[in-house]
Amino acid sequence: MKKLLFHEIHQKSRLSIKEVNEALKEFELYSSQWSILFCLKQFGSMTQKEIWQYMNVEAPTVTRTIVRLEESGWIFRREGQDKRERIVQLSTFAEQKMPAIENRIRQAEERLVSGLSNEEQDQLIVLLRKIGMKSSGEKDVKNG
Amino acid sequence: MKKLLFHEIHQKSRLSIKEVNEALKEFELYSSQWSILFCLKQFGSMTQKEIWQYMNVEAPTVTRTIVRLEESGWIFRREGQDKRERIVQLSTFAEQKMPAIENRIRQAEERLVSGLSNEEQDQLIVLLRKIGMKSSGEKDVKNG
């Protein structure tokens, strides 16, 4: 019986999250919090909308995680020109800690992919990125 | 800046789950419920432990999902020889519905992987399965 790709991805995703959470324990962070910090590290200050759009999650998910990151001092928020939006920024505390955390994460990730050669790792990313991308010009699902 | 594999997998996992949940709506099922039904379809009656071991999740997760599947009539449970364990079995209702649901899921999955050739799809599964496996051959849990 042919196994579904969906299940394979789902399982490896759970496995990765578990590994990352384990690695983050010493920093008292969770994987979703890390994802946002990593995002801010790359792009600098961002509105919440920019964050959830980049991360491909919904707005409420980001709200919740951001609130916790703010409470624990990793980020802070300020008003933008547009008073609806809130601009998120890393705290200096976070800025200082980021390199060590990123190191720890890459270390965990290396363990996860230690069974793959470098070429295989690159190939895997290429293939993953093709998931959910239409082959030919097909209608978008947005207005179903 | 090199993007982390962890994030790629995580994103595609969420995307797949969303797609699968959408496909399952007409059957009033959720993706995790489907995963268990699919498992039982493949292997027949199983104890809860066999289910969570095969699915690589923790026991409480399976308990919760199984309870809901039982309440909505998709499965039922009976005692085994060992009175601690509970043997899970598809209901005849579920047996009848399964082919249609599996069709619907495979259809959703085809949309997800429509950007990949057949060779790429096979390659992707091969690479995914190597994640979390140490370079020197490690044993699989229960490959059906």
Next chain:
DNA sequence: GGCATATACTTACCTAAGTAAATAAAATAA
């Protein structure tokens, strides 16, 4: 047999992600 340990499952509580609806500010139409 009786006590200690192990096993299968459940309960309680945490993070994470989703949808739907509420709120507040901005943009647009009348």
Next chain:
DNA sequence: TTATTTTATTTACTTAGGTAAGTATATGCC
């Protein structure tokens, strides 16, 4: 200008996953 619609964020509630601890049955050792 005022009224309507759109947009950014939040709140409430649901599924889904995890860990830790509790319960009931099996198993081992004395």
